[in-house]
Every structure is written in C-alpha cells, then in structure tokens.
Amino acid sequence: MYKTTKSLVALACAAVAFAAAGCGTTSENTGAAQPQDPTANCEGPEGNYTIGMSQANLAEPYRVRMDEDIRKAAAEIPQLDVQFSDAAKDNSQQVNDVENFITKQVDLLMISPNEAAPLTDVVRKAYNQGIPVVVLDRKVNGEAYTTYIGADNVAIGRQAGEYFKNTLLPEGGKIAQIKGLSGSTPAAEREKGFKQGIEGSGIEIVASADGEWERSVGQQKMDALLKSHPEIQAVYAQNDPMAEGAWLAAQSAGRDDLKFVGIDGLPIPSGGIKAVEAGRLAATNVYPTGGRQAVDTAKKLLVDCQQVPKKQTLRTELVTEENAGEVYARLNQR
Template sequence: MKRMLTTLLSVASAGVLAACGSGPAQDAGPAGGSTGGAITMGFSQVGAESGWRTANTVSIQDAAKAADVDLKFSDANGEQENQIAAIRSFVQQGVDVIAFSPVVRTGWDAVLLEAKNAGIPVILTDRAVDTEEPDVYKTFLGADFVREGQWAGEWAVKEFAAAPAPVNIVQLEGTTGSDPALERTTGFAEAIATDPKLTVIASQTGDFTRSGGKQVMEAFLKAHPKIDLVFAQNDDMALGAVEAIEAAGKKPGQDIKIVAIDATRDGMQALADGKFNYLVECNPLLGPELMDLAKKVVAGESVPARVVTEDQTFDQQQAAAILPERKY
C-alpha cells in the first residue's frame, strides 16, 4: 500500500524507546523507513513473561531476517503505556507497517487512529483488541483462544465423567484484561457447563508467569483442602503450580490433575513425565506468516481480516513421542 508523506517526520528520541525496554532506536532510513529495498516493520512485543513469549519473539526476529524485513523491535515489559509509546515512535519514524501483540484488550483507539491517519497499516499478532475506530488494523493473526479453553474443558468433562460430585477446579488466569485470559476463561466455562458437578471454586491471575502460578497455587492449597483439577491458562503458570503441589506433599498429575494451554517444550516434558495430564497447543511460531502478511498489506494487497493459527492437543503418550523434535 503506497502512502504519500508530505514531510519527513523526525525520528523518536532514544529515551522513548529506552523507556519501553528496547534501547535506542536505529535510524529508520529514507522513504518511509525502507532501507536496502526491505520494508521496515515496527514491532511491539508484550514482554518476556513466559517460554511461549520467548519462542514467539525468536520466531519473529528470525523470520524478519529471512524475509529481508528491517525490524524495529520493542519490548513493552508487560506495560500498555510502553506499547503505546513504542507505536507512536514507530509512527514518527515513518515505518512501513506496525505489528504488535497487545498487553490488554482495551485502550488502543487513540494510538491506532494515529497510525491510520499516518497511512501506516497495523497488524495484530497473538492477541486482539476492542476498538471503536473503524479500519484501524488490517488483520489479526493468532490462535482461537475460546476454542483452546473449550478443548481444555472438554477434556476435563471426559476425564471426570465417572468421578463422584463435586469435582473442584481451580483456575490460574492469565494477565487481567488480556485477550487470551478473557477468552480461555469463556471457552473453559462453556465446556464444563455440560456437567454440573464440575465447578471452578477459585480463579485468580498468575499473570502468565511461573512465579505467579506458584504463588497463587500455594494460596489455593491453603484455602481449599480438596482440589481435583488445575486449569492453567499457560504452561508457565502450570509449572509453578507443580512446584507448589509438590511442596505441599502431593503428586501433580495424580493427587491433583493439571490441564494447561501452550504446549511449550517444558510443558510437554511435564506432560511426558506425568506431572501434567493434558495440553492444548498455542503455537508461538507466527513469524513467517506475519512477514508474509506484512509484505501483502504494504503492497496494498487484500488480506483476510482474521488469520487463525492451527493448533492441536496432546496426551502423555503423544507428548513423549513428539518431544525429540519439538521446536519450542
């Protein structure tokens, strides 16, 4: 997509991006940020809160190199204000395309409108946003989080079909207000509603971190003497829960069963070892498809408004079989 720039905009100061945790900005180059024939992408990442996020970042950085895309990368350290500052900096630099994985779902209208008014297309990755402004992003690339939660819940219904009532479930939620936390909660609740003996007796955010999962699970174990199942909205929180369960003298995967979402290598290892019972995949390797979409929107080609990544589920045997070739 061609855009007309009547003036050259100044490059954002180093201090802005330093506040975003990414260090000083490099010169975006002439003519809308393109250098050496490559398109320039400004990308704002949520942070590095989990193994999934680290794999996602590596995928994007590697894919940018392979696709000859000049990547301006910013780490928001889990703070929305950092992402907004980074996106505004990308607009000032005149990059060709902006992509970001939103920390939370709301609060993006103003900055997305600024990018639109500057003629810079935006791609959402991994997480969606709620916005009142029309046509402020071109496409959203990521998993179906509601479906992921449903798959986890459907497994729980089958696993506890013959169990006596009640079946007490504790839920380790992701970052409050984030797209995956909201939608995985919804999907899981919809699935377990088919069996009234399955009840979520406690639900709290562990912020998608291993330490958060451990801390919350410790509190759950003290408050609730009978817990049958942990539903963790990512592997890292589930791994933290394993530490808390073992410290309490119980066996994860046996005394308390665990279903989680992500299927990273550490999670798959825990499943193969019998400490998890079931995993729903959320593939972080979005880089190649993101670069393909970026080139298309910059060229003015039409792209789908929603691109859903393909995921699968794993039991213990499947995890053990796939571990040797797992890429993340």
C-alpha cells in the same frame, strides 16, 4: 518513496493548519477505523521495509518464542528489517513504543498488546495514519487494524474443558482456575471457552486467581489456593508457565494427587509439551505464536502487494502423554 510522500503530506497539513486545526488529527482520533489500502506502502521486491514489533513483555517464554519466530522468518526475506520493543507488561510503555514506531514512520506495525483497552487508541492512530497493523495473539478493541493473527481462544479453552469433562474428571470434581492477566483478551476468552467445555459435567470451579501469565505468580497464587481450598482435585491454568508454577506449589504442599492442564505447548525443552512428557502436566494445548505468519503477512502486503484477510485463525491441538513426543518432533521440523 513512501516516506517522502508521507513527509510531503505532513508539510501540506502544516501549511493549512489555520484552516483546519490539527490537520489530520480528526481521522486519527475518532473512534472509527478509516478506510485504508494496506498495500499502499508496497514498492515490490526492489523496496526495503522497516517493521516495528511491539511486544507486551518478554517475561513469558511464549513471547520470547514469538519474537524468535518473527526474527527467524524475517531473516529469510532480505527486504524486511524488523525492530523490536519490549513493554515489560507496562501499558504506558507500550503506548510509547508504538508512538516511537509511528514517529519513525515504519512501513508496518506488528503488536501483541499487553491489554486491549489501553492500547486501542494508539493502534488506531497508527492505522489511521496509513500504517498497516498486524495484531498478534491479544486483541485491541474495534476494527482499526489490518489483520489479527491468533488461535481461537474460546475454542482452545473449550478444548481444555472437554478434556477435563471427558478424560481427567469424567465423574466430576472440584478444580481451581489460574487465569492470565485481567484485561487481556485471551484471559476472558479462555475462561469462557473452558466453562463451555465443562458444561453439563459435575466439574465445579471452586476458586480462581489471576496468575498474570507468569510462573512465579502462578506458584504464589496456587500456594494460597491450596490453603483455602484443600478440596481441589485438579487445576486449569491458562498457560503452561502458570500450570508449572501451580505444580511446584502442589509439590511443596505434598499434593502429588493433583492434575494440571495448561495452554501454549511450546516445542522447546522448557515448554509445556516436555512438561507433559515428564508427567508434570496431564495435558497442554498448542497455541501457535503466529510469528512466522506475521512475517508472511508483511511480505504479502509490502513486497507482493497482495491483500490479506482481516482475521487469520491458527490451528490448535490437544497434547497428552500419548502424542507429546510426536507433536514436539513435528513442530520442530518447521
């Protein structure tokens, strides 16, 4: 029913194009979000709904887990069919992926943007065409989306900084920071929060590098940082793969004295929680993928005809050697 209605609207636009050049494009291309009813596509439990999930990349274990969480949760709701795309860290490819979902007239769009600015316009286009948009983990600019689901990246950075200040380096010290991809909102927010967390301490960030969220890049950058800053005592990495890469570089350099802290805390054998248990990381910070919450949101909008909040903040927690086993077991019970 919904797709038929959209087709009729498109035909009506074409019929009056001579009177309003580019019918429908004015609202799509303005910088403002147009008023929407996010439940407009809801046909109740009897309907069938197609969801497009645009993933920034599948090079990060966190994003693989996010897709798995979405796939697993959606399998429990027979009305939902989720189609996935992988932008492979390419902004242009992700724009194309979203354009394809718009062309297919999906009933709802999920997206975890590679970077905010390059994806903002196409997300706004989808939203202003009446497609509910669920933004996961990384944000877009503006308000042209239905709901954002993610943990508070400033808070999680602050949590990591306070662990450095209160536990890891209470007397102060010199550290390195390995950041995520420049242009992605978590990178800036996790840095901001971390600096808040160490404020008033004797901790000094003597070097920073962009590790692009990847283990191999984190290892390369850490190798260079150790050569230029041998005084480094500890490393704050904005995700666990980069922290593990930095640990590998330190091992190669014979620097067993360094301490490493990451973010993600995936409850998988290769994730950060197990790295804490094994002693490679001093701590990690759980950052939920939001996959199940995204599917719950889609069900509310499409099946239950319910409204959802503009922002859904997920809970985080610090993981150390003392609680790693308990947290790992608890997260795997869900």
